[in-house]
Amino acid sequence: MSEQSISVPESLAQLAQEKGFPLDLVKRALALGFPPGAIASQIQAGVDPQAVAAFLDEQERIRAGGEIQIPDDVMALAQKRRWSEELIKRALRTGMTMERVKGLLEAGLRADQMLRMIIITERIREQGPPATLEWMEAKTEWGIRVKPGKKGLTLGSLNVGTYGDIPDYWPRQTEMPRGALPNPLSPSMGYSIYEKAELWADNAADLYEEAIQRQWKPATHIPWDSIPSLPEPQEQALAQLCTYMCQNAIVVSDTIGKWLKEMSYGYHEVKVFLATVAYDYARHFDVFRKRAYLNGVGMGRQSPGYYLRVIKDARRWTEASTMMFIFNASFLLHLCQVGYYASRSEGDALIFRLAMQDLARHTSYGAQHLRYFLSRKPEALLEIDGYLQKIEAFFAYEDDKDPTLQEALIVLLGGGVGEEELKRGWRLLKRFRARWISDYLWRLEAAGMPERRKGLFFYLRQWLPEPAPAP
């Protein structure tokens, strides 16, 4: 192609003029097949026109079949790296300088790697940049604009137009984000939950935002310096409670991790919310471990964990969610209430208050999901009832067989290990447990299971508040 027939892109010509770079050198470079973008970069970088002219002279000579002389030091390096002489000549014909070739040899580039680099460069020279721009024609919904509201730009606010269509069944086995154009090359990611009823909760996107907005940091949020030690028995009892909170958090966090990979991306609101829940439990593990160590006690005794195993062994997400976020989170809220009530410092109270905030968010998802699930699958009511019966029974067995946690709570609430203190602690614990069972049943009622009150496992019935006498 002659220099005269080359047309210089307007922006490139303007750049050359601004930088005082000769237009004929631009045309010669284009004629040799150098991409306009690469030429513009060189001009922007302030390349010396004389050096460019010398380089172009050499390139034109080589392309015209002129002999290529390879310096001895480069040849010696090439032999050491097992590069052929022809490979070097081919590199130079693509426009590479001898200094560049030598640099690549010194850097240890293998001959096969160099060949791939040459092939790519030749292809660009022949066909232009590999830009089909087909992806710009993706037939997704364009023109969607979302304005930030009082809470900023929230995840839920993006659900407008077709992006707000959340199907009852998600047909994609890949990690494709909802609303994107499917790629037929994408492999299956092995999800197993594709049905909205199996995981959805209408408040998931809002709960995600709430979790992000209200997150706290154990290391700096808690005034660790101003938490004095409780008297020895209570400090030890608190450490035992903290040990239990750590153990429980580990199981729940693990369980969420196990289920996240099963959930398809059609329902990303739930997935991202659950990611925050897993993080919440990591934080609970962190804060309660720190509190146990703070005043020199450390970890207490492990609990058997029978009922935690039931959570981990769940075979259906709604089963896991109901046990984790309604039964277990209600129980943890109860433990935090005891911890808060027994607190003698603002720091201790803050730990339990912040943990309760997180746990109440989890119950909110659990109850909303169960409500949604039962509205779509009312025939599954007895199945869910069975899961609750199972976890209540396992909890009862554990609570009855291993009194460690219960005794620690009694010492905390009673304020010591003397006879009167233990009596007071037991009296208070009964009151707190009554409240826990009431709240648990109340959440189930809100989720669509008011009948569970009648089926409550007999061991837990002892905590139910006495019904008001008939007038």
Added chain:
Amino acid sequence: MAQETQVKAVFPSLEWFQALKEIVNADEHYRRIGTCDTTMGIKINDLQKYYVVTFEAFEVADMREASEDEVEQCDFWLEAPYSVWKDMLQNIKANGKADLQHSLNTLDLEFPEGFARSHDGLRRDAFYRFNQSLQYFFDASSRIDTQFL
């Protein structure tokens, strides 16, 4: 939180709650706690005084006097005799914020029926979810020169 007292108002009154709303909405620290979205009722039964507070995003969006029925339609309501409210607010005034015996959580745990009540087991959990914001809201009353009946 101890700051110069700027407003004088009688508790309970709409003016008192409006003053509290303005203090909280001008407080950067309240925003930093995070979003709070809930409707909270206030019930002072022995005076038959009822208010509804609407929290939205980073602010107190609305504050109004209401009927008992309206209060019971909130996510939850705080219910106690006037003497308990007065004791709580006097404690907040004296300490700059509620001490552990007068915090919302403690009052809730002390009352057999709870201080925070609701007709819906799910909506009541908003009391726990936003507890730090709610406590901060009442603690801000230390900046009001509160007159009691």
